Amino acid sequence: MPPAVSDAGRRRPAVVAARPERTKLKGSENLLPKTMAAVLLTGHGGLEKLEYRTDVPVPRPKKGEVLIQVAAAGINNTDVNTRIGWYSKVITSGTGEGGSAGFDTVDDADATWTGKALEFPRIQGADACGRIADVGEGVSRDRIGERVLVRNMLRTPVDYQPFACWTFGSECDGGFAQFTVAPAAETYAVRSDWSDEELAAVPCAYSTAENMMHRAAVGVERVLVTGASGGVGLAAVQLAKRRGATVIAVCSASKAADVMAQGADQTVDRSADVISALGGGSVDVVIDLVGGPQVSRLLDLLRPGGRYAIAGAIGGPVAEIDLRTLYLKDVSVFGCTFQEDEVFENVIKYVERREVRPVVSRTYPLKAIARAQEDFLTKRHLGKLVLIPPAPTA
CATH class of the missing domain: 3.90.180.10 (Medium-chain alcohol dehydrogenases, catalytic domain)
Structure with missing residues (x-):
């Protein structure tokens, strides 16, 4: 389980990090x-x-x-x-x-x-x-x-x-x-x-997830993560929690307890309808790693002014959406591949401070x-x- 969150919303290092390892090769x-x-x-x-x-x-x-x-x-x-x-x-x-x-x-x-x-x-x-x-x-x-x-x-x-x-x-x-x-x-x-x-x-999982947090400016708000039991998904759960977010994780029921142990506040079964489970307009940010036919429902899940970030589409690269949902709700959409230099550098710092694992x-x-x-x-x-x-x- 990730370390406890401090009053400031950031995780305290569990121990002092070790010095760089040097091995004669x-x-x-x-x-x-x-x-x-x-x-x-x-x-x-x-x-x-x-x-x-x-x-x-x-x-x-x-x-x-x-x-x-x-x-x-x-x-x-x-x-x-x-x-x-x-x-x-x-x-x-x-x-x-x-x-x-x-x-x-x-x-x-x-x-x-x-x-x-x-x-x-x-x-x-x-x-x-x-x-x-x-x-x-x-x-x-x-x-x-x-x-x-x-x-x-x-x-x-x-x-x-x-x-x-x-x-x-x-x-x-x-x-x-x-x-x-x-x-x-x-x-x-x-x-x-x-x-x-x-x-x-x-490297790949945490920089991808941190990039999504960075681009969508995730803060102390309600964040939904799809594909939450995978490498990037668990990283996103931990990193969103690190920023003080209330994290809702979409995963299979068999993995719900494990995902909760990594910092999620709530889980939704991946086969469930997210609107029925959570209600429309109930989430500030969606971190989507799955894509596919569920995208339209994920956009409906966002509040007016909400943000949708996507960095994967293993569920399918083609989705049908209602453009009125985007412009009438002032939704911001972030495609997340390119990473600013600070993203990976921040990940290294989080590792060294034991803020994620x-x-x-x-x-x-x-x-x-x-x-x-x-x-x-x-x-x-x-x-x-x-x-x-x-x-x-x-």
């Missing part, structure tokens, strides 16, 4: 292996497109980059969506329909975050926790050994252009490997005594990624599933 002795284990995405499609190999060249950090020995890598919806080409506008169904086998028809040209064709093979993995094993030109070697997290929505490759998205594990190789490279400026040392698996559950339901060896994604698609778990790469050998 092979990179510091120039003993890095030449090849590594990694999962290569070979094209858009089913689970057969995930190829586990042990002969992939270990990347070398370029100027301004660091090489990270990956300790753990979280699984996210974006990994599945990218694999199956769900971002392509020709796909109109939810993620689950093509999650295992893929879709019959995908337009490769627009099947990514950026709307441009993905380059294959690609090492996916938006979440990576590990230790710096080597550094490129211009980066202090004092950083070798730091335990780090990588900002999943990278800004350096797009020269910090507003609304330009360059996703770790999509537009460049990510964390489903023993080693990965990332911009040094966007690789953050973390002062925490959490496990590697817990830290690997943070992820739930990791299960871990898998990296080579079991197909089984892990199959389990992920069932949505029977709470929070996050995490992959563990094998220890490298010289």
